[in-house]
Amino acid sequence: xxxxxxxxxxxxxxxxxxxxxxxxxxxxxxxxxxxxxxxxxxxxxxxxxxxxxxxxxxxxxxxxxxxxxxxxxxxxxxxxxxxxxxxxxxxxxxxxxxxxxxxxxxxxxxxxxxxxxxxxxxxxxxxxxxxxxxxx
Numbered sequence: 755x756x757x758x759x760x761x762x763x764x765x766x767x768x769x770x771x772x773x774x775x776x777x778x779x780x781x782x783x784x785x786x787x788x789x790x791x792x793x794x795x796x797x798x799x800x801x802x803x804x805x806x807x808x809x810x811x812x813x814x815x816x817x818x819x820x821x822x823x824x825x826x827x828x829x830x831x832x833x834x835x836x837x838x839x840x841x842x843x844x845x846x847x848x849x850x851x852x853x854x855x856x857x858x859x860x861x862x863x864x865x866x867x868x869x870x871x872x873x874x875x876x877x878x879x880x881x882x883x884x885x886x887x888x889x890x
Contacts, residue, residue: 758805759814761821765834768795769850793837798855799878800829802863806871816871828862852879856887 770793771785781789788794802825806815836842838850844858856877867873878884 755807756805757808757815758803759816759818759821760804761802761818761825763800763802763822763825763830765798765800765830766795767798767833767836767838768793769838769845770794771849771851773849793839796879798833799884800825800859801876801878803874803876804867804871805874806868816867824863824866828866829859832862852877852883852885853887856885860887 770790771788772781773784776784778789778791802821804816804821808815832842833855838845838855842850845854848854848858856875859877860873860875863875864873874886874888874890876884876886
């Protein structure tokens, strides 16, 4: 039988939502105050869910200390207290929406976790707004 395990982490980051092909007026019309040229920030909550078989030897689906260290290495060390647009290479050409941030996080973690374990990323941008990737 499969079991789901979850690890919650937190990071703070600034960003600006905008399309460089549009003028400021159109960016403001589409993204509202999230397109502030001086950026704005969020206190992100990240929940990483792993689903897999319980290992008969360890009793773990996945070692949670190992998962915590992996998230810190691949995600929070790169994103925490950063301007996503300016400081994080993944967003030099990619609009740092919550959707895109979740996809980037998934892609950073997926190669590090055995394929036999299902991975899902849930990212809370605010208490009321969150995204999941992959969707299912």
